[in-house]
Every structure is written in C-alpha cells, then in structure tokens.
C-alpha cells in the first residue's frame with residue numbers, strides 16, 4: 001500500500017487497451033535503443049536492464065545493484081533506483097501500447113534500504129488512461145519476486161508523436177533508432193496517433 005494520500009490515478013481514467021500486436025506474456029522485451037541508460041547495451045555504465053511481459057498487462061524487470069550504484073556506503077542511490085523504475089515503467093508503456101511516450105511525472109517511495117549486491121524484482125502495471133495521459137505504477141521487491149517491497153513508484157507518461165524526438169533530440173540518434181526499427185518492422189510502433 002502506498003503512503004501517498006492521493007487517489008491513483010489522480011483523475012478519472014479509462015482502462016488502458018494494449019495494442020493488438022503487443023508482445024504476449026512471457027515474451028522477453030528487447031532494448032529500445034542501444035544508447036539508453038536504462039536498457040542499452042552500448043553504455044558500459046548503463047543499468048543494462050531487461051524486462052519480460054507478465055500476465056495481466058504487467059512487465060517484470062530486474063535491477064541488480066552494484067558498487068557503481070551507491071549513494072550512501074553500501075546502499076543504492078535513490079536517484080538510480082528512480083531511474084530503474086522509469087525504465088520499467090517506460091518499457092510497459094512503450095511495449096504494450098506500441099506508441100511513443102515520455103515521462104511527465106515520476107514519484108517514488110523508498111521503503112527499505114536496497115544494499116549493493118541485491119536485486120530489485122520490479123513489477124510494473126498499466127493503471128489507466130485519460131486522453132494522452134497514461135498512468136502506471138510499479139513495486140520493487142527485494143531479492144525475490146515475492147520479497148518485501150523496498151521501492152514503489154507511480155508515474156504519468158504522456159503520449160507524443162515522433163516529432164517530439166526529432167524536434168528536441170539529436171537527428172543522428174533518431175536515425176539510429178529508426179534504422180533499428182527498419183530492421184525489425186514487426187516490432188514497429190504506431191506513430192502519429
């Protein structure tokens with residue numbers, strides 16, 4: 001149970017309808033961009049997270065805390081934990097809706113210390129949708145899928161179209177992700193919703 005007093009979603013929301021070609025439960029999800037700090041395989045210092053679709057519109061992700069992730073001695077830095085949740089929540093939105101979206105708001109409750117060497121088993125879910133706003137949340141269980149909850153997060157993602165990335169990002173980065181999409185057209189996303 002969250003310690004946050006506000007209801008969730010904070011506005012009247014409809015159930016989120018997953019894309020008809022969304023990956024099925026059990027499917028492992030690919031990285032969405034090789035230079036993504038959360039999932040990319042080209043950044044030595046990245047989190048290298050991978051996720052899998054779970055039952056009932058959920059995504060499961062794991063994040064193992066190393067010495068490189070410390071804030072307090074021997075404990076994970078809270079900002080990095082928030083990043084791991086942003087990744088898991090972005091993954092559920094991007095992969096189950098197959099539409100581009102960005103994080104508008106992310107709130108975290110840190111309920112237990114997360115030591116170096118431990119693994120957070122994150123389960124993310126789609127909570128509701130209101131226009132372009134997608135509400136999602138996640139629990140992070142310590143060291144096992146049924147371990148105690150150490151971190152919880154709630155987030156608002158806002159659907160955007162691809163112009164968002166061409167307008168605000170770097171053209172060469174966008175070309176890189178578009179090339180990867182061309183190589184796997186079955187994994188293409190719906191754009192310009």
Ligand SMILES: CCCCC/C=C\C/C=C\C/C=C\C/C=C\CCCC(=O)SCCNC(=O)CCNC(=O)[C@H](O)C(C)(C)COP(=O)(O)OP(=O)(O)OC[C@H]1O[C@@H](n2cnc3c(N)ncnc32)[C@H](O)[C@@H]1OP(=O)(O)O
Pocket residue numbers: 032033038086087088089090091092093094095099100101102103104105131132133156158160165177189
């Ligand atoms: C990241 C994807 C890369 C490209 C790949 C494409 C597809 C992805 C597919 C798979 C992805 C798989 C994994 C992804 C993993 C990780 C993802 C990480 C995601 C990030 O790490 S991403 C970086 C951080 N993120 C930003 O860099 C956003 C900066 N920001 C903006 O770009 C604008 O701010 C924007 C676009 C958010 C909204 O701007 P806008 O002009 O389009 O729309 P507007 O302002 O009208 O907001 C519309 C409605 O949302 C409400 N709203 C907005 N913000 C709110 C807030 N904070 N609190 C409460 N409500 C809020 C408004 O109140 C309004 O509500 P209403 O409609 O009811 O009036």
